[in-house]
Amino acid sequence: MRDFFKKRLSLAITLVMFVFGVMVATFFLIVGSIAILQHWDIISLTDHSLNSDEGRHPLHSLLILFGLCVLLGTALTAFLSKKTLNPIRKVIAATHKVAGGDFSVKVDLKGIEELEELSQSFNKMTQELSSIETLRNDFVNNFSHEFKTPISSIRGFAKLLKENHLTEGERREYLDIIITESERLAALSTNVLILSKYENLEIIPDKAPFRLDEQIRKVIVLMEPKWSSKEINVNVELDKVVYCGNEDLTEQIWLNLLDNAIKFSDQSGFINITLKNINNEIQFAIQDNGPGMDDQTKAHIFDKFYQGDTSHSQKGYGLGLPLVKRIAELCGGNVGVQSRPGQGSLFTVVLSKA
Structure with missing residues (x-):
């Protein structure tokens, strides 16, 4: 039984219980009030009183009972609804604080499933807003x-x-x-x-079919002085892929991802590059053996001017990966990253052939 009450109640069940409780409480109050009013001879519902010359008309007694029901039901509902609406008032008050620029506010609602979900969503929203505000300040500073x-x-x-x-x-x-x-x-x-x-670009101009694998090979050759100077071993496995798009636009993806991989790869390390043609999708992947990233860095790696290396020991402006993400989106694709501290990073780009 104790475990039952510890479980979260749904909002619908809570409302049903509230209405039922009001009805039961109103019933008992009315029964008690009728007994008191009959005792004081304010109303009389007996057959004797109805037949008596001095007895009141039944309609009069019914009107008194109706008014009493409305009065007691309204008063009881108003009294109990204050406590029931307290969680909503807390959320409203917290919302006003957020509107005023205070993103540190949190709400903690317990007992009802929907209200707990609202509480969690609200706290997640304020956390994201606080993060965005921090990034905005960092963007201006950087x-x-x-x-x-x-x-x-x-x-x-x-x-x-x-x-x-x-x-x-x-x-x-x-x-x-x-x-x-x-x-x-x-x-x-x-x-x-x-x-x-x-x-600000919404439509990709000058689309034409071209060999995507050949473009990636040219980019690797173009970046050869950089990866050769660090004695990096570049492993390439590219399927033959014909892609219809803007060559200059897609080239920026491979240039920035390869430059990023070279920058963070260890001396005498490796970079693995693959291009797969799977059904109607083109899957590109580039993996390095660099220092990797923690969860916080991964969450903001595609934000403008964000640099995981706060010491700025690596040359860069924090614009390459946001550019990659935007171009991938323009091409109807997406870019993702998998990384752990000390285990390198794996960037993947998925483009649609349609």
Whole structure:
């Protein structure tokens, strides 16, 4: 019996029990009230009173009983409904706090299944809103940092070049730094513009059939200086796949994923690349043996300017993977990631052939 009461009740059963309880309580109150009113001779329901000249008309007694039922039922319902609606009031109050910008508020409703689900959904919503707000602040901070750093560097070394006591070697060094920082700023600006362009793009232009496996091979060859410098072993297994799409657009997927895998692979590590043609789907996978990612990093890896490496020891702007995700969506596909700390990462891209 104790276990029964510990179980969650559904909202429907709770409402039925509430209505039934009100009806039973009203019945007993009315019976008691009738007994008291008859004792005080305010109403009389006996046959003798109905036949007596001084007896009241039956309709009069019925009207009094009807009014009494309505009054007691309404009062009892109003009294009990306050407690019944308390969980809803808690949710409303919490909603007002969220609307005011407080995403730390939580609700804890117990006892009724639907209300517990509402409580869990509300808490999950506030957690996501808090995460989005944090990411928004991080986005502004990272964006400002990535632009401000090269600009400050360029400005500082440009001022040094105005000094007359510099040697020719120092001048060349400072000019090289200015050129490097300018290229970095240009690359960042280009990536932001490309991502912004694709975010606003809804229809893919210039579609044409092409060999997807050959495109991936060209990308691997193009990136050869990077993976060769780290002595990475690239294992390739590509099915022959003809895909109808925009070549420049899809090329960005393979470039960014391969660049990301090279960046985080260990020295003398490996990268496995596969392309499978399964039914009406094209499945691409790229796996590295890098440091892997925890759950928090995986949850935000496709957010703009998000970098799992908070120390910024790896060169990057946090725009490559968001770009990959957007292009995959434009192509009617999706991108996913599987990773664990210390076990590398596996990125998969699924495209539809239809």
